[in-house]
Amino acid sequence: xxxxxxxxxxxxxxxxxxxxxxxxxxxxxxxxxxxxxxxxxxxxxxxxxxxxxxxxxxxxxxxxxxxxxxxxxxxxxxxxxxxxxxxxxxxxxxxxxxxxxxxxxxxxxxxxxxxxxxxxxxxxxxxxxxxxxxxxxxxxxxxxxxxxxxxxxxxxxxxxxxxxxxxxxxxxxxxxxxxxxxxxxxxxxxxxxxxxxxxxxxxxxxxxxxxxxxxxxxxxxxxxxxxxxxxxxxxxxxxxxxxxxxxxxxxxxxxxxxxxxxxxxxxxxxxxxxxxxxxxxxxxxxxxxxxxxxxxxxxxxxxxxx
Amino acid sequence: xxxxxxxxxxxxxxxxxxxxxxxxxxxxxxxxxxxxxxxxxxxxxxxxxxxxxxxxxxxxxxxxxxxxxxxxxxxxxxxxxxxxxxxxxxxxxxxxxxxxxxxxxxxxxxxxxxxxxxxxxxxxxxxxxxxxxxxxxxxxxxxxxxxxxxxxxxxxxxxxxxxxxxxxxxxxxxxxxxxxxxxxxxxxxxxxxxxxxxxxxxxxxxxxxxxxxxxxxxxxxxxxxxxxxxxxxxxxxxxxxxxxxxxxxxxxxxxxxxxxxxxxxxxxxxxxxxxxxxxxxxxxxxxxxxxxxxxxxxxxxxxxxx
DNA sequence: AACTAAGTTGAGTAAAACTCACCAATGAAA
DNA sequence: TTTCATTGGTGAGTTTTACTCAACTTAGTT
Numbered sequence: 001x002x003x004x005x006x007x008x009x010x011x012x013x014x015x016x017x018x019x020x021x022x023x024x025x026x027x028x029x030x031x032x033x034x035x036x037x038x039x040x041x042x043x044x045x046x047x048x049x050x051x052x053x054x055x056x057x058x059x060x061x062x063x064x065x066x067x068x069x070x071x072x073x074x075x076x077x078x079x080x081x082x083x084x085x086x087x088x089x090x091x092x093x094x095x096x097x098x099x100x101x102x103x104x105x106x107x108x109x110x111x112x113x114x115x116x117x118x119x120x121x122x123x124x125x126x127x128x129x130x131x132x133x134x135x136x137x138x139x140x141x142x143x144x145x146x147x148x149x150x151x152x153x154x155x156x157x158x159x160x161x162x163x164x165x166x167x168x169x170x171x172x173x174x175x176x177x178x179x180x181x182x183x184x185x186x187x188x189x190x191x192x193x194x195x196x197x198x199x200x201x202x203x204x205x206x207x208x209x210x211x212x213x214x215x216x217x218x219x220x221x222x223x224x225x226x227x228x229x230x231x232x233x234x235x236x237x238x239x240x241x242x243x244x245x246x247x248x249x250x251x252x253x254x255x256x257x258x259x260x261x262x263x264x265x266x267x268x269x270x271x272x273x274x275x276x277x278x279x280x281x282x283x284x285x286x287x288x289x290x291x292x293x294x295x296x297x298x299x300x301x302x303x304x305x306x
Numbered sequence: 307x308x309x310x311x312x313x314x315x316x317x318x319x320x321x322x323x324x325x326x327x328x329x330x331x332x333x334x335x336x337x338x339x340x341x342x343x344x345x346x347x348x349x350x351x352x353x354x355x356x357x358x359x360x361x362x363x364x365x366x367x368x369x370x371x372x373x374x375x376x377x378x379x380x381x382x383x384x385x386x387x388x389x390x391x392x393x394x395x396x397x398x399x400x401x402x403x404x405x406x407x408x409x410x411x412x413x414x415x416x417x418x419x420x421x422x423x424x425x426x427x428x429x430x431x432x433x434x435x436x437x438x439x440x441x442x443x444x445x446x447x448x449x450x451x452x453x454x455x456x457x458x459x460x461x462x463x464x465x466x467x468x469x470x471x472x473x474x475x476x477x478x479x480x481x482x483x484x485x486x487x488x489x490x491x492x493x494x495x496x497x498x499x500x501x502x503x504x505x506x507x508x509x510x511x512x513x514x515x516x517x518x519x520x521x522x523x524x525x526x527x528x529x530x531x532x533x534x535x536x537x538x539x540x541x542x543x544x545x546x547x548x549x550x551x552x553x554x555x556x557x558x559x560x561x562x563x564x565x566x567x568x569x570x571x572x573x574x575x576x577x578x579x580x581x582x583x584x585x586x587x588x589x590x591x592x593x594x595x596x597x598x599x600x601x602x603x604x605x606x607x608x609x610x611x612x
Numbered sequence: 613a614a615c616t617a618a619g620t621t622g623a624g625t626a627a628a629a630c631t632c633a634c635c636a637a638t639g640a641a642a
Numbered sequence: 643t644t645t646c647a648t649t650g651g652t653g654a655g656t657t658t659t660a661c662t663c664a665a666c667t668t669a670g671t672t
Binding site for chain 1 (some may be wrong): 309310311312314315348351352353355357358362364366368369371372374375377378379380382383385388389390391394399400409413440441442443445579580583586595
Binding site for chain 3 (some may be wrong): 001029032033036037053054055056291
């Protein structure tokens, strides 16, 4: 029993053509090939499928019976192939996104309505999670990550720069003083983000010199919003991405410190599991996001000055 | 697009196994082979079918959609294969028989009830026809032929001897005289069977010497029953197979002449279109007929002597 | 950290499936 | 009848393909 299954489309072609020769022509092969495939199929089935002379080709009873199944099988397979290939190029289906909590709330969710209006055949499932999840096990189509990617099996595309700034409320700074160097932070209540990717230390650059400072404080949390809230209330000081705090810097509710020190460059990435066969829904989503985010619009001061 | 179709069962096996390795084991091939077939299938479809890491294997959306079709297709094909192979060995289905008119009436039809009772899953279509028909175009499973086979593409099995005898009614012979040699037939009213296979002449043998006589008479017909009827009515004389006239010879309604001359040996054959893959229904039918006919029972005198 | 098991990759091999050329048989045309 | 075109079948040879084997990468486990 070598290759019964692959002979089925050939058998069906012969049935529909009514002759080996015509079927061969349609299949783009020679009649001898068709003849041999049918013969071998008959051998494997142990039944003759056609009564045949040089001029007549008639299905046997077994052939008649078998052809019903065979035609159906081929037809369904072709439908499947069509379904699988036709959806190529069309942005449709369910787009399962995994993205960080606060970023999603501030800069992803606000754009999603426009995206969904733009692509009515796409349905979005957004999972907001700051933890790095298993994209494959979770069957995520695309993930938004900030910082560096660890998973080398994933493909990443940079969407925007992610600038950070150390900042605090004017009230806090008035009370605790304004740090002039990173080392001064050891006397401050540094709020700490427990999922911080870069490690336990805060890194600073000045004239290509690297400075590492271990933040100390009385509040550790796994949610950036909570940190932001605490900053506004004047609990302490923290290194924050501009996409979260820029609006408060603009209004003066928070003020930047250590402005003459650089923080490490981070980026906002979109990642997806495969390089080959990227579904169109993923492509259009990433294109859309890149278009929306590449200007880093949140850093533009629209209105009051800091 | 090389061999999308034959990759489908492999894809289905992977879906059902949940991993390439297990699927490979079940299919009796290596995991690398499975991996390559799936990859090539994905290339041909232009879609990724599985999200996969070394530990997780999850269908993509396209894969999910495709697998519905694929499983169905394979399932139906398997049903077809099963249907085609399972009927092997079981005598069932429609048996389309082509047989000579008078032979069928006298020696085929009388046995058919027993045959049908014996094989309740067989349905018989009997076409009684003295003309030689195209077995393939007519989709006949088996043909009964008397004399020699001309169609070399058919397979033949001898069922019984077919002895012939020249005979006439006592009344005719009293009136026309009894021929002593074949040549005497030229003075007789030789009834002629228009479909006679051996040609227009009657052939006789005596001590290995062949004699050919062209019969002359005023009645030509394509039906043996009609000849028999005419013989009984004393119209003329004819060479007849014993399976038709023996019963009249037994009762004395017809009497043989030229008994010291031999007529050519004929045989009763069953023929069928193919040597390979003979359907069981055909086999059992021919076996049955051979069993019934091989004794040439019609030549046994049961009762009166001639 | 070592170990196990999963999927992938590349090279080499074995096995099909195919082509080509030729044959036999059939039916139509000359 | 003879010829001719066309059909399906065959055998040799070749190309393509599918496969195995071994090594590698990764992820989860002990």
